[in-house]
Amino acid sequence: MLRMIFIQLWNERKGNVLIFLELLVVSVFLWYMVDTLYVNYKEYERPLGFDISHVYHVRLATVPQSSVDYDTTAIHSHYGGGDFLTLYDRLAHNPSVESVCYTSNNHFHYRGSNSFATFKNDSLARQGYLRHVDPAYFRVFRVKTAHGESWEKLEQALRDNQIVVTGTVAETFFGDAGKAERKEIWITDQGRTDSMAYRIGAVSEPQRYADFSSYDYAYYKPVGTEEAFRNSSAGVADVLNLFIRVKPAADNSRFADDFTREMSQQMRLGNIYLKEVIPMTYYRNEFLRSWVDNIRMYASCILFFLLNVFLGIIGTFWFRTQQRSSEIGLRMAMGASRRNIFRHLFTEGFVLLGIAFVPAAIIFANLAYMEVTTQTEMQLSIAARILWGMGLTLVMIGLMVVIGMGFPAFRAMRMQPADTLHDE
Incomplete structure (x- = not known):
């Protein structure tokens, strides 16, 4: 046939x-x-290297000086950073909240807000990200070490004023995550002309910026000390991002609206107030x-x-x-x-x-x-x-x-x- x-x-x-x-x-x-x-x-x-489930962005704002609600007392107008830390503590003690962290405005997954850096070692150079974060960041976003261990080691590295690099950096420059720990790496941050030598305190799992992105080069460093925040103005609330991880039992489709309504009074201190609460899944879908x-x-x-x-x-x-x-x-x-x-x-x-x-x-x-x-x-x-x-x-x-x-x-x-x- x-x-x-x-x-x-x-x-x-x-x-x-x-x-x-x-x-x-x-x-x-x-x-x-x-x-x-x-x-x-x-x-x-492929794994993202972080987990946004049950994570919300708590947006704070400051009352403008032209407003009749502006608090002119010295403690709130000159040292409003202390108010920010107080609000941070209130969030941490909320029965629905599992953990809290803050980052600079230049680190926000799914928002396109980034600071960049150049990693160098001899003749090898790679472009990547600089991420200023609170040590609790790894706890909120469930970031693990390169060996799959929990986030405690990553937190401790930042508390010891060392940096955390992603697994991609460690493998490219040192061949293995274990070999990268306690080593130094030269990094040039965005806007600087000279490189600085940083000691690597820990290595996180490889990370991607978004679901369809490749694994990127990035390192984490402390966003600032508590003492520096206490001596800053209330404007610190405009340049930092607060994130909370909600307990799974407390999370639902109405959580953001209910939490905003229930916490609006507690989250008003000095010239800082709660603007809105947005689930990270919203940013993900938009991005x-x-x-x-x-x-x-x-x-x-x-x-x-x-x-x-x-x-x-x-x-x-x-x-x-x-x-x-x-x-x-x-x-x-x-x-x-x-x-x-x-x-x-x-x-x-x-x-x-x-x-x-x-x-x-x-x-x-x-x-x-x-x-x-x-x-x-x-x-x-x-x-x-x-x-x-x-x-x-x-x-x-x-x-x-x-x-x-x-x-x-x-x-x-x-x-x-x-x-x-x-x-x-």
């Missing part, structure tokens, strides 16, 4: 060339989009919106190409079935079963798909070799990406062939030999 099908496809080559080119082009485009989605998925499923839109665009393009394949297949083979109705009737009159007719037409469609898919596979393999496909720092096997893309693309187009061939094949199977031969 295969030999007969190849002969028939060759005899009808003028009519097959368009469907062949359509299957070829669509296969390449589908393969490219499937590969991109595959890489995004592999990025997404990932562009990535999600891109994924939807790729998915829409895949559906568009599959629809084109379906329409091309059903149109071509519907017309071809009409043209070959007498041939089909003669074969059925000579003993061919309806099932054989149905199987013959389906095999013809899949043979045509196979012929088109071979050059498509060669084209995509060359695109992958030339690194035209989506690039990533992950160690993904090119062969695995090609095979994964090839398999999924073949399944999707094959499904369209099955659906597209189903209607004309079913119509051919229902033909009556006497009618087709009579018309002939």
Whole structure:
């Protein structure tokens, strides 16, 4: 039967060339989009290096001096930083709160607020992030050490006025997280011209900025001392971010609104007041919106190409079935079963798909070799990406062939030999 099908496809080559080119082009485009989605998925499923579940951003604000509510007493106008620390302590003692921390405005995952740094060691240099945080940051965001241990060691490193580097920094500059501890690394912070030598007190697990980001280079240092905060103005509330981790039993969809309403009085001290409480999941959803839109665009393009394949297949083979109705009737009159007719037409469609898919596979393999496909720092096997893309693309187009061939094949199977031969 295969030999007969190849002969028939060759005899009808003028009519097959368009469907062949359509299957070829669509296969390449589908393969490219499937590969991109595959890489995004592999990025997404990797650990973030932190945990935002049950974490909320507590936004504080200060009363402007022009307001009638502004407190002019010396203790609140000149040393308002002490008010900030008092509010911090009130949050820590709230029965619904598990832990509290604060960071500078230049460190906020999913907000695009960052300070940058350059890591150096001999001739090796890498760009990364500087993150000013309270030692309790690792507790609130559940950051583990590079060896999977709890956050206590990371907290202690900052309390000892040492820095914490991410696992990516440790592996790149020292080869191993264990070798990086108690070593010195030269870092140039953003806005500075000279590097400083910092002692590494601990190494955190590798971290990513967001769900579709690669592992980045970053280090943590203390945001400031308690004494410095107490001597600062109330404006410190405008340049620091407060975060709380809520106990799972107390967290629900109404927590932010209820907590804001219940704590508004307790969180008003001097010229600092509670503005709002926002779940970190909100920032995550907003930050990932562009990535999600891109994924939807790729998915829409895949559906568009599959629809084109379906329409091309059903149109071509519907017309071809009409043209070959007498041939089909003669074969059925000579003993061919309806099932054989149905199987013959389906095999013809899949043979045509196979012929088109071979050059498509060669084209995509060359695109992958030339690194035209989506690039990533992950160690993904090119062969695995090609095979994964090839398999999924073949399944999707094959499904369209099955659906597209189903209607004309079913119509051919229902033909009556006497009618087709009579018309002939």
